[in-house]
Amino acid sequence: MSLNNAQQPSVQHAFFVTGTDTEVGKTFVSCALLAACRDIGLSTAAYKPISAGCERTTLGLRNEDALQLQLASSLVLDYDEVNPIAFEKPIAPHLACAKKVASGDGTFIELHDINLGYQHLVDKQSDVLLVEGAGGWRLPLGKNSEGYEQYLSDFAVAHKLAVILVVGMRLGCVNHALLTAQAIEQDGLIVVGWVANMLEPDMPFLEENIQSLQNLLQAPLLGRVPRASAPEDVKACFGLQALGLIT
Ligand SMILES: Nc1ncnc2c1ncn2[C@@H]1O[C@H](COP(=O)(O)OP(=O)(O)OP(=O)(O)O)[C@@H](O)[C@H]1O
Numbered sequence: 223m224s225l226n227n228a229q230q231p232s233v234q235h236a237f238f239v240t241g242t243d244t245e246v247g248k249t250f251v252s253c254a255l256l257a258a259c260r261d262i263g264l265s266t267a268a269y270k271p272i273s274a275g276c277e278r279t280t281l282g283l284r285n286e287d288a289l290q291l292q293l294a295s296s297l298v299l300d301y302d303e304v305n306p307i308a309f310e311k312p313i314a315p316h317l318a319c320a321k322k323v324a325s326g327d328g329t330f331i332e333l334h335d336i337n338l339g340y341q342h343l344v345d346k347q348s349d350v351l352l353v354e355g356a357g358g359w360r361l362p363l364g365k366n367s368e369g370y371e372q373y374l375s376d377f378a379v380a381h382k383l384a385v386i387l388v389v390g391m392r393l394g395c396v397n398h399a400l401l402t403a404q405a406i407e408q409d410g411l412i413v414v415g416w417v418a419n420m421l422e423p424d425m426p427f428l429e430e431n432i433q434s435l436q437n438l439l440q441a442p443l444l445g446r447v448p449r450a451s452a453p454e455d456v457k458a459c460f461g462l463q464a465l466g467l468i469t
């Protein structure tokens with residue numbers, strides 16, 4: 223299904239999914255969004271450019287987020303297409319990388335490589351291309367081979383990606399959400415929507431917190447995601463109009 227003028231090559235809708243922190247539901251929400259897009263007939267691809275915390279398998283390092291995103295994409299993608307940079311240790315990627323460089327068993331992370339992997343997926347022309355960040359917005363990647371400090375946010379900025387902010391609903395999330403949205407906007411990008419993900423079954427004053435975020439964030443609330451056993455179960459929670467995916 224083409225979203226655009228049939229004369230033109232399909233210009234896909236690309237989104238960068240970030241969160242108020244690590245473990246707030248970026249992968250869970252991303253997979254649910256991918257399922258929602260598939261349901262309305264859109265082709266989808268996902269990209270997890272960098273992961274830390276992988277299992278060593280006979281096929282190579284495998285990260286659980288990337289495996290889930292690979293499975294949730296409608297395009298058939300190789301693991302390495304979804305997740306080109308993977309570290310075994312579940313620690314901050316720039317530290318995992320530094321350890322490997324110091325032991326002579328690796329090279330610096332290069333934004334250039336992340337861009338190439340992204341362009342490779344863009345060329346596949348799915349209707350939707352969803353990129354899951356790692357950690358929060360300002361994730362350090364360490365210095366590149368030329369000595370420049372890099373951040374994963376630089377990648378999103380370079381491609382002018384529309385940002386979806388996953389807010390893990392728990393005490394402190396309003397501050398984290400506002401600071402994250404401010405940083406994204408100061409970087410020149412737009413938060414096209416935010417998702418209230420219910421991390422805790424019974425968060426006190428949940429409604430009041432959601433209302434505060436609705437008042438204080440400029441971006442629309444895309445959906446409230448309850449606790450569920452699988453992303454598929456919550457795919458109907460989103461208002462896809464705000465993402466320009468349906469009219
Ligand atoms: N709405 C939900 N219902 C049930 N479980 C959830 C929900 N949201 C997240 N989880 C669970 O919480 C954990 C963290 O979620 P997830 O892996 O999506 O976070 P993340 O932000 O992608 O983390 P990371 O920074 O490691 O990439 C996972 O075990 C996930 O299955």
Ligand SMILES: [Mg+2]
Pocket residue numbers: 248249250287354
């Ligand atoms: Mg994740």
